[in-house]
Amino acid sequence: MSASLESLMRQGRAAVLRPLAQASTLPPAFYTSPEIFEAETARVFARNWVSVGRASEIPNAGDRFRIDVAGEPLLIVRGKDGEVRALSAVCRHRWMLLGTGVESSGTISCPYHKWTYALDGSLMAAPLMEKAEEFEHKDCALPAFGCDVWNGFIFVNLSGDAAPLARSLAPLAAEFAPWKMDEMEIVGQIEFDQPYNWKVLVDNFMEAYHHFAIHPETFEPNYPAAISHAEETSAPFAVLRMPREGNGLSDSLFKPLDGIPDRARRGFSVFNVYPSMLLAVLADSVVWYRMEIAGVAHFKLTVYLLAHPQSLDVPDVETLKTFLREGTFAVHMEDIAACDGVQKGLMSGAARAGRLSHLEGAIHEHQKWLLGELGRA
Ligand code: FES
Ligand SMILES: [Fe+2]
Numbered sequence: 001m002s003a004s005l006e007s008l009m010r011q012g013r014a015a016v017l018r019p020l021a022q023a024s025t026l027p028p029a030f031y032t033s034p035e036i037f038e039a040e041t042a043r044v045f046a047r048n049w050v051s052v053g054r055a056s057e058i059p060n061a062g063d064r065f066r067i068d069v070a071g072e073p074l075l076i077v078r079g080k081d082g083e084v085r086a087l088s089a090v091c092r093h094r095w096m097l098l099g100t101g102v103e104s105s106g107t108i109s110c111p112y113h114k115w116t117y118a119l120d121g122s123l124m125a126a127p128l129m130e131k132a133e134e135f136e137h138k139d140c141a142l143p144a145f146g147c148d149v150w151n152g153f154i155f156v157n158l159s160g161d162a163a164p165l166a167r168s169l170a171p172l173a174a175e176f177a178p179w180k181m182d183e184m185e186i187v188g189q190i191e192f193d194q195p196y197n198w199k200v201l202v203d204n205f206m207e208a209y210h211h212f213a214i215h216p217e218t219f220e221p222n223y224p225a226a227i228s229h230a231e232e233t234s235a236p237f238a239v240l241r242m243p244r245e246g247n248g249l250s251d252s253l254f255k256p257l258d259g260i261p262d263r264a265r266r267g268f269s270v271f272n273v274y275p276s277m278l279l280a281v282l283a284d285s286v287v288w289y290r291m292e293i294a295g296v297a298h299f300k301l302t303v304y305l306l307a308h309p310q311s312l313d314v315p316d317v318e319t320l321k322t323f324l325r326e327g328t329f330a331v332h333m334e335d336i337a338a339c340d341g342v343q344k345g346l347m348s349g350a351a352r353a354g355r356l357s358h359l360e361g362a363i364h365e366h367q368k369w370l371l372g373e374l375g376r377a
Contacts, residue, residue: 002035004035005039008027008029008033008035008036009374009375011027011029011353012026012027012030012371012374013371015027015353016364016371017368017371020356020361020364021358023355023364024353024354024355024356025203025353025356025363026353026367026370026371027352027353028347028348028351030199031197031199031346032197032296032297032347033296034296036374037295037296039374040370041070041071043373043376044275044370044373045069045070045158046069046072046158046159047157047158047159047373047376048157048162048274048275048373049146049148049156049157049165049168049169050070050156050275050276050277051153051154051155051273051277052067052069052074052154052156052290053065053153054153054154054186054304054306055084055149055152055182056185056186057102057186058077058078058084059078060104061078061080061082061106062077062078062104062105062106063077063078063102063103063104064076064078064102064103064104065099065101065103066089066097066098066099066100067292068293068294069158069292070158070293072088072158073088073089073090074086074088074089074145074156075087075088075089075098075099075108075142076147076156077108077119078119079119079120080119081120084154085119085144085147086144086145086146086156087108087121087143087144087145088121088142089142091110091112091115092115092140092141093112093113093115093140094112094113096110096113098110098111106119107124113126113127114127115127115140117141117142120144121141121143121144122137122138122142123137123138123140123141123142124137126140145158146158146159146162148164148165148166149182150165150166151176151181151182152182152183153277153288169236171234171236171237172236172237172271172273176281178257178259178260178261179257179260179281179286179308180257183309184286184306184307184308185306185307185312186304186305187305187306187307187312187321188305188321188324188325189302189303189304190302190303190325190328190329191300191301191302191303192300192301192303192332192336193300194300194336194339195340195343196297196298196339196340196342196343197297197343197346198276198291198293198299199370200339200346201291201299201301201335201339202272202278202366203342204335204338205270205272205278205289206230206240206270206272206278206362206363206366207240207357207360207362208224208225208228208240208242208359209225209228209359210338211223211224211228212224212225214334214335214337214338215334218327218334222244222251223242223243223244223267223268224245226359227242227243227245228240228242228243228359229241229359230359230360230362230364231361232361233365235274235369235372236273237271237274238272238274238362238363238365238366238369239269239270239271239272239362240269240270240271240362241263241267242267242268242269242270243263243266243267244266244267247266248266249266250265250266250267250268250282250283252282252283252284253284253285253320253323253324254285254307254312254314254317254320255284255310255311255313256283256311257284257308257310257311260283264282264283268281268282272366274369274370275370275373276293277290278291284307284311285305285306285307285311285324286306287304287305287306287328288304289301289302289303289304290302290303290304297343303328303332305321305324305325
């Protein structure tokens with residue numbers, strides 16, 4: 001670890017590693033420094049399981065999409081054997097990127113010189129290479145990274161040394177079981193290009209302290225800041241509960257799922273499955289904020305709106321899906337105003353670590369975890 005990284009880590013630990021009532025946030029450099037970003041990429045995003053998509057997005061052999069994880073271009077592909085794989089999207093010839101967005105075909109063909117790969121990454125054909133001596137197709141397979149599916153979410157582990165996915169997320173399994181998320185379908189998707197550090201959104205998502213200021217009409221009346229509360233968890237996640245005002249039933253657009261706990265009908269919870277999988281778990285749906293991190297102050301955000309077929313068995317469901325899309329968009333636009341302002345503030349020479357409210361325990365939990373990961377050899 002470089003001397004400047006050591007010194008930032010010392011400042012981070014001094015601010016964060018205290019009881020919540022005495023703690024501050026991570027110092028601004030953790031949100032703005034290229035060196036911290038590089039360390040997060042290598043030690044956090046390359047080493048942990050990162051959620052990249054839904055298995056239902058690639059139902060058939062040959063279906064695939066491109067995504068970057070920790071700066072690594074990947075193709076997430078459904079094979080002929082039904083397996084979902086995370087293949088390197090870098091051609092083994094001269095590094096052209098394979099694929100753009102969402103595609104489907106029986107082979108993966110490089111647009112540059114048409115080397116063609118099978119869906120498991122093995123090289124099938126390379127035109128006009130017959131004079132290259134000792135050129136072997138078997139030496140040119142696309143590397144495959146750790147990839148697994150949990151609750152219908154596809155996860156990738158670049159380093160290959162994370163614990164098996166189901167074991168890593170075992171502490172969440174019972175909590176999520178009643179939602180049967182593996183059976184949920186995508187009922188809407190909204191994309192945003194976000195010019196701020198990924199943790200600015202994580203922090204925003206994981207506290208309701210801002211409800212009365214930023215969402216005075218959309219959230220505060222029903223889910224008031226003052227009665228929200230974080231739970232202490234051990235890794236791998238943080239959770240914030242947002243009970244409904246007066247212990248009333250939450251209004252649901254779709255049908256609330258059978259078998260969910262009473263608490264889930266009288267409010268909702270948000271989770272950060274570390275490092276950055278943001279989920280709002282409601283009585284009738286799940287909202288997932290998928291971040292594709294592109295730089296220290298840039299990520300692509302895709303908001304996935306998910307619901308179980310049971311919940312969607314209601315009259316005029318298409319109109320309700322549109323309401324959900326529009327409502328989610330409107331709330332996120334309110335949050336964008338805050339996140340944009342925070343990013344500008346973070347760049348100021350006057351910015352320093354800020355004290356946390358008792359309502360910001362989920363931010364504190366995440367930052368403690370992050371310091372632990374960054375400090376791991
Ligand atoms: S770079 Fe892919 S075939 Fe040449
Ligand atoms: Fe918000």
